[in-house]
Amino acid sequence: MTTNDQQLFADHRNLLFSVAYRILGTAVDAEDVVQDAWFKWSAADRSQVADPKAYLARIASNLAMDRLRSVRSKRESYVGPWLPEPILTTGLMSNVGDGGDAAGAAARADSVSMALLVVLETLSPLERAVFVLREVFDFGYADIAEAVERSEAAVRQAAHRAREHVRARRPRFTGSPAVRRQATERFLAAATGGDINALMDLLAPDVTLWTDGGGKVHQALHPVEGAAKVAALLASLAQRRPYEGVAMDEMSVGFVEINGGPGIVFTGAGRVVGVITVELDAEGRIVTVNNIANPDKLQDIARGNPHHLDGS
Numbered sequence: 001m002t003t004n005d006q007q008l009f010a011d012h013r014n015l016l017f018s019v020a021y022r023i024l025g026t027a028v029d030a031e032d033v034v035q036d037a038w039f040k041w042s043a044a045d046r047s048q049v050a051d052p053k054a055y056l057a058r059i060a061s062n063l064a065m066d067r068l069r070s071v072r073s074k075r076e077s078y079v080g081p082w083l084p085e086p087i088l089t090t091g092l093m094s095n096v097g098d099g100g101d102a103a104g105a106a107a108r109a110d111s112v113s114m115a116l117l118v119v120l121e122t123l124s125p126l127e128r129a130v131f132v133l134r135e136v137f138d139f140g141y142a143d144i145a146e147a148v149e150r151s152e153a154a155v156r157q158a159a160h161r162a163r164e165h166v167r168a169r170r171p172r173f174t175g176s177p178a179v180r181r182q183a184t185e186r187f188l189a190a191a192t193g194g195d196i197n198a199l200m201d202l203l204a205p206d207v208t209l210w211t212d213g214g215g216k217v218h219q220a221l222h223p224v225e226g227a228a229k230v231a232a233l234l235a236s237l238a239q240r241r242p243y244e245g246v247a248m249d250e251m252s253v254g255f256v257e258i259n260g261g262p263g264i265v266f267t268g269a270g271r272v273v274g275v276i277t278v279e280l281d282a283e284g285r286i287v288t289v290n291n292i293a294n295p296d297k298l299q300d301i302a303r304g305n306p307h308h309l310d311g312s
Contacts, residue, residue: 008052009041015053015137016060018112018309022132023064023125025084025117027300027307029071033063054139058147061133065125065148075121079215081223083290084117085297086258086275090306109260111136112309114290115279117259119169123162130155131162175280177262181255184262184278187286188253191234199231204285209233214294230289257306265301272302 016037020030037059049055075082089112110116111132120128129148133139141159145152175183183202190198209230213219224230251268258265258277266274275298279288292298 005041005046009038009056012053012056014308016056017307019057019060019132019137020064021087021307021309022112022117022120022136023061023128024068024071025121026297027085027087028296029067030064033060033067036063054143054147057133057137057139057143061129061147062149065129068125068128072125079213080219080221081210081212082121083210083212083292083297084114084121084259085300086114086263086277086292087300088304088306089257089260089309112260113279114259114261114277115288116166116170119166122169123165124158126150127158127162127165130158131166134159135163135166175284179284180278180280181262183280183284183286184255184264187278187289188264188276191237192253194235196231196235199234200227202286203227203230204281204283204287207285207287207289209289209291211291212294212297214296216295217293219291219293234289258301260309271295272298274298275301 013034016034017030020033021027024030024033037056040059040063041056044055046052120131123131126148130144133144133147134141139147141152141155144159145155148155150158186198187202189195190202205227206225207227207230209220209224211219211224220233224233251266251273254265254267256263256265258275261277264276265272266276274291274293276292277290278286279290281287
């Protein structure tokens with residue numbers, strides 16, 4: 001392998017991770033896909049590769065679809081709600097408010113949001129790959145057909161089904177970065193202070209709290225629905241040890257960009273113990289709270305290396 005071949009792969013590594021993560025929803029699996037793509041790239045006859053970017057995207061898409069099929073059964077038997085693995089991102093949230101390509105920045109941030117990844121989890125592996133390649137990275141139908149090894153007509157049908165499915169289920173409102181950050185900060189203050197009244201003011205009546213402990217830490221095994229129940233549960237966390245023996249007053253809290261939006265990271269006893277993100281409705285009230293505490297899903301956050309997920 002020449003130095004140029006190595007550089008070509010390095011130039012597109014971010015794209016491969018970006019595609020794989022959106023298809024799989026887990027950073028560890030996405031990294032495995034990138035590693036496997038490297039092995040395939042190393043063994044390929046690169047003299048026959050006219051478009052390295054399309055070729056590598058094809059490899060990553062197929063590897064990600066295969067891996068998604070293999071992990072589906074594990075996710076179906078997962079203990080409690082399954083949520084995507086949160087990752088640190090950089091630049092997506094701050095660029096949303098910039099001039100010029102603000103709409104494009106907003107779309108890129110939304111394409112990796114926890115809310116959209118949850119919706120994508122309900123698609124078939126083929127639909128998910130087609131949606132990611134078409135709607136996020138703007139690949140042409142012919143290129144996608146080659147990437148996923150289907151006819152162009154089949155790809156167009158899959159793209160239509162995926163778009164309609166996502167359109168019917170994705171959140172209608174995300175809010176500006178400033179609004180989302182303010183809502184997240186107010187939520188943290190109310191929750192850690194055990195202030196039920198303040199929480200009730202922030203939460204939408206139909207709010208849902210999703211808690212992902214994976215059976216490895218104590219978390220609710222079913223979604224908690226309704227403002228009164230969610231507020232009471234969150235307020236109670238301030239009065240007890242919510243994460244494997246680490247009390248709330250023993251934790252440090254940080255605001256970071258997680259999956260393109262504001263997120264809260266709780267650390268204590270030398271480790272990351274939880275991540276929370278919230279989603280807003282059209283009135284700016286919190287309609288979804290995602291609480292990820294499964295230690296297997298906190299490794300990428302713990303490493304502290306932000307991902308650039310614009311596909312460049």
